[in-house]
Amino acid sequence: MKLTTNCSGLNGSLSVPGDKSISHRSIMFGAVSQGTTTIHNFLRADDCLGTMEIFKQLGVPIEDDGETITVTGVGFAGLTPPETALDVGNSGTTIRLLMGVLAGSPHTYTLTGDESIQKRPMNRVMLPLNEMGAACSGKDGSEFPPITLTGNSALSPISYQLPVASAQVKSALLFAALQSTGESVIIEKAPTRDHTEEMIRQFGGRIAVDGKEIRLSGPQQLTGQTVIVPGDISSAAFFIAAALLIPDSVVTVTNVGLSHSRSGIIDVVRQMGGDIEISDQDDKNQSGTLTIRTSQLNGIEIGGDIIPRLIDEIPVIALLATQAKGRTVIRDAEELKVKETDRIAAVTEELNALGARITATDDGMIIEGATALHSGRVSSHGDHRIGMMLQIAALLVSDGPVALSKAEAVSVSYPDFFQDLATLF
Ligand SMILES: O=C(O)C1=C[C@@H](OP(=O)(O)O)[C@@H](O)[C@H](O)C1
Numbered sequence: 542m543k544l545t546t547n548c549s550g551l552n553g554s555l556s557v558p559g560d561k562s563i564s565h566r567s568i569m570f571g572a573v574s575q576g577t578t579t580i581h582n583f584l585r586a587d588d589c590l591g592t593m594e595i596f597k598q599l600g601v602p603i604e605d606d607g608e609t610i611t612v613t614g615v616g617f618a619g620l621t622p623p624e625t626a627l628d629v630g631n632s633g634t635t636i637r638l639l640m641g642v643l644a645g646s647p648h649t650y651t652l653t654g655d656e657s658i659q660k661r662p663m664n665r666v667m668l669p670l671n672e673m674g675a676a677c678s679g680k681d682g683s684e685f686p687p688i689t690l691t692g693n694s695a696l697s698p699i700s701y702q703l704p705v706a707s708a709q710v711k712s713a714l715l716f717a718a719l720q721s722t723g724e725s726v727i728i729e730k731a732p733t734r735d736h737t738e739e740m741i742r743q744f745g746g747r748i749a750v751d752g753k754e755i756r757l758s759g760p761q762q763l764t765g766q767t768v769i770v771p772g773d774i775s776s777a778a779f780f781i782a783a784a785l786l787i788p789d790s791v792v793t794v795t796n797v798g799l800s801h802s803r804s805g806i807i808d809v810v811r812q813m814g815g816d817i818e819i820s821d822q823d824d825k826n827q828s829g830t831l832t833i834r835t836s837q838l839n840g841i842e843i844g845g846d847i848i849p850r851l852i853d854e855i856p857v858i859a860l861l862a863t864q865a866k867g868r869t870v871i872r873d874a875e876e877l878k879v880k881e882t883d884r885i886a887a888v889t890e891e892l893n894a895l896g897a898r899i900t901a902t903d904d905g906m907i908i909e910g911a912t913a914l915h916s917g918r919v920s921s922h923g924d925h926r927i928g929m930m931l932q933i934a935a936l937l938v939s940d941g942p943v944a945l946s947k948a949e950a951v952s953v954s955y956p957d958f959f960q961d962l963a964t965l966f
C-alpha cells in the first residue's frame with residue numbers, strides 16, 4: 542500500500558474506536574455472569590470480534606444489533622466445548638484470558654491462532670493454571686499453541702508472584718481464582734492495566750488490591766451489567782504522535798480512556814515537552830478529551846514502572862524520539878520481543894530503513910534525534926501497531942513515496958485507521 546506522505550497542518554476532532562482490552566473483557570465477563578450484559582461502543586475489530594465468535598461457540602447467546610451487543614450470561618459452569626478448535630486469530634489477550642476462563646470447565650478444549658500466536662509464549666499462563674489443577678500443554682510438549690486444555694471443576698486457589706509484568710497473565714489467574722475454592726494471592730512484578738480488577742468489582746465480585754498484591758476468594762458468582770467502553774488510548778496514540786510532529790497541527794481526540802494504568806504516554810509526551818491538554822474528564826468512566834498541538838520535543842529516559850502503562854505505545858513513542866532533540870533511551874521493555882512480532886527488532890529495522898538512527902538493545906532501544914525521514918519500502922511485519930506507526934512516520938517524508946507491505950494488519954485493532962486519519966488532512 543502507498544502511504545500518505547508530506548503532510549502539513551493536521552486539524553480537526555475525532556473519536557477513536559472502543560478500548561480493545563475492555564471490549565474483550567466485556568464479552569468474557571458477560572458470558573460467565575448470570576443475567577444480561579449490554580455493551581456499548583464495543584470494538585468491532587478482528588481481535589474482539591474473534592473473542593465474540595469464540596464465546597458464541599462456547600454456547601453463550603450473543604446478539605449484535607449493530608449498535609449494542611447483548612450477552613446472555615451462562616455462568617462459568619454453562620460453557621460447553623465446541624467440536625472444533627477455538628481460533629483466537631492474532632489475539633494474545635484472547636488466548637491467555639480464555640485459558641483462565643476455561644480452567645474450571647471439566648472438558649477438553651483446543652486453542653489455536655495465526656502464525657504469530659503460534660510463536661508467543663504460553664508457559665506464563667499454563668504453569669500457574671496447572672498448579673491450580675488444570676491440565677494445559679502446548680504443541681509437541683512446547684509452550685506454543687495449539688494448546689490443549691482440560692479444565693478442572695475443583696480448582697485450588699494459588700499464591701503466586703508473577704515473573705513478568707503482564708495484565709494477561711494476571712487476568713487469566715483472576716478468572717481461574719473466581720472459580721476456585723479458597724483465597725488466591727497474586728503479586729505483580731509491576732502494576733499493569735487493571736481492567737480485570739475493575740470489572741470484577743463492576744460485575745458484583747469481591748477483590749482486594751493493596752499495591753502490587755491482589756487477593757480474591759472463590760468461588761464467586763458475577764451478575765451481568767451495562768458496559769460503556771471508552772475510546773482506546775492505544776489507538777489515540779497515533780493521532781497524538783501525528784499532531785505533535787506535523788507542523789501547525791491542532792488535533793482533538795474525544796472520549797479517550799484515561800485509566801492511570803494505561804496513560805503513561807501522556808506523562809512521557811509531557812516530559813518530552815509535548816503540548817497535550819486533558820479536558821471534559823469523566824472520573825466515573827475514566828475518560829476525557831485530549832487536545833494535542835505541534836511541539837518541539839526533547840529526548841528522555843523511559844524505564845521502570847511506567848513501562849507497563851505504555852507498553853503498546855512504545856513503537857509510536859520511538860517514532861516521537863526520532864524527531865526529538867537528543868538521545869532517548871527506552872529500557873525494561875523486553876516484553877516487546879514477545880508481542881505480535883518482536884517490536885524492538887521491527888521498530889529498529891523499519892524506522893532505520895526510513896533514515897532513523899535507532900540501536901536495538903536487549904530490553905529496549907537507544908534513539909538518536911532528530912533525524913529527517915526519507916522515502917522507502919517498509920513492512921508492518923503483520924503487526925497492527927507497527928503498520929499504524931509507519932503511516933504516521935510517512936506523513937513526515939517529503940522526498941518521495943513510502944510503500945507499506947502487510948498494511949491489512951491494522952484491522953486487528955483499528956479497521957478504519959487510514960480513513961479516520963484522512964479526516965484530519
Ligand atoms: O490485558 C490486556 O488486555 C493486554 C495486556 C498487554 O499484554 P501483556 O499482558 O502480555 O503485557 C498488552 O500488551 C495487550 O495489548 C493487551
Ligand SMILES: C=C(OP(=O)(O)O)C(=O)O
Nearest residue numbers: 631632633634635853880
Ligand atoms: C500486544 C497486543 O495485543 P495482544 O497481546 O492481545 O495480541 C497489542 O494490541 O499491542
